[in-house]
Amino acid sequence: MLKMKSILVAAGLAVAALASTAADITGAGATFPYPMYAKWAEAYKAATGVGLNYQSIGSSGGIKQIRAKTVTFGATDAPLPGADLDKDGMVQFPAIVGGTVPVVNLEGFKPGELRITGPVLAEIYMGTITKWSDAKLAALNPGKKLPDQSITVVHRADGSGTTFNFTDYLSAVSKDWADKVGKGAAVKWPAESSVGGKGNEGVAANVNRVKGAVGYVEYAYVKKNNMNFLLLQNAAGKYVAPDDLTFAAAAAGADWFSVPGMGVSMVNAKGNDSWPISTASFILMYKKPGDKAASDEVLKFFDWAFKNGKKMAADLDYVPLPDALTSQIRAKVWSEIK
Template sequence: MNSFLKKALVVSAISFAPVAFAADMTGAGATFPYPIYAKWAEAYKAKTGSNLNYQSIGSSGGIKQIKAKTVDFGATDNPVKFEDLEKDGMVQFPAIIGGVVPVMNVDGVKPGELKLDGPTLADIFQGVISDWGDKRIALMNPGVKIPSGPITVVHRADGSGTTAIFTDYLAKTSTLWKDAVGAGASVKWPAASSVGGKGNEGVAANVSRVKNSVGYVEYAYAKKNKMTHISLKNKDGNYVQPDDATFAAAAAGTDWSKIPGMGTFITNASGAKSWPITGASFILLYKNPDNKANAAEVMKFFDFGFKEGKNMALELDYVPMPDVTTDFIRKNVFSKVVTK
């Protein structure tokens, strides 16, 4: 073997050595946190060489995949009940906080210019209010020029934690919605004119495409697609705009350590600055995983996000979990996962 070939083989071995020992984690589920998980994954791979393959397929899909043990972790915005976690031998923890925002495609209306309260928003999605020229909308928005036009409701076609957060809010603020539709990852959408979209991506695309439409997406998708969001009246009676500060205000009163399984909705929270459709996204892991090395890497990945991913989260208008909560997760959740 000539010296040139020997040198080439040595260089090749060095180049690929880190990759050979790097873990290739797999996860699936919620589209709500996908933008921040993608950003964390890029930074984590650059630092450690470990790759995350995350399928943004919706919360219901993520729960199905972790139960089938086809992924290392599942992700859901619709938290699993504590008794179900215990039955299935899993743990759950919140990884990130964000906001769901109603978005619209109506000519001449600027982002955040239109104001609505919960009952009116519920009536729009229920089809009780079916035209943008409705007097209830006009009375709530003096001075705002809203052209009349039949409203098309855009909703999730897949089982969705974003839908669970959104419908939980509507059910808390509208008795009519609660009694007729209810809340959950999948509901029967009653509006006569409605279109389904897969994932936050699909809803954003349909709202952008369909004139006079209204939908709901995680705020990062609204920003990325330069969509027109709607300002909402919160529980304290104030109209607020969505951003990381109003999401943080809504989550401020939540003591995650006191909640069995850490699973809860934080919609319609009290607080002068609280965004009313705020929610957390959760991670599901088996206590005794089949692939223990990958489970260990998953926890390292989210710990990286907790410690070094805060600014990345804020750049996308997510809210990092508070340090007191991440300390609790390390001591009381990660400690339950067998990795050896």
């Protein structure tokens, strides 16, 4: 009887250990990488039995949740400064690279048919250009009959790393924008026609709903919603289309360890093929996690994704991190998580 009880206790411990191992990973934050994380999570669960419970609530929400310790990792496209990471006792590393894309709702034009420059895009978001027939837009698109239609500016209503990336770019190419609005996860939008949407999903939905609208979303949402995007002039003066190749070109020159937390800005990157609003999405974790086992599961997930998720990333037009960089992340960043 005693022997049987010991066997049952041992079996119970084994089941408990198995249940603990198979517990879902919890994370929250940026909507920018959500399509990628969802794809990775589906494949990872099929391979390991471990699921990912990721709340796509925006970068600011992800930072709040990880600071409140309600999730094991936070995700943000607006990297935290080194001082904040030190204060919070956290590490930060990039997980994926993608691009923010200006999208429009204009009848009669195909995706990539119309062109725009950063300074003109800034004027639209400032509210100084209010019609699609404006002379500055017409000059960039000779031979195109632009409609005499009012422009509705669509932006994020929530604190957003996509907004940080977008306004970082506008600040880099427009002194007027930099002086009057600046960059941040949330800004005061100056255009009178401004309409907010929650998440990349909300911005995409509003642009598709409102005739004459312009907005900005991560490229996976452009593809998913069959959206009309603009060609954008880069730092080399070339008009380029958003895709994994132009995002990769922008990321090629990034010096990841030149700033604390690897929070490198890639906006307006040099190079003939670079997409000007490229960015990385970052992961936040505690150096001394309250639940070490849960933290280890997060690292296992990203380790698996870095090794096995490259094609999935490319299929969604994200840029997977190169092996040399992920090796450095394991050695220099993950080693700090005790």
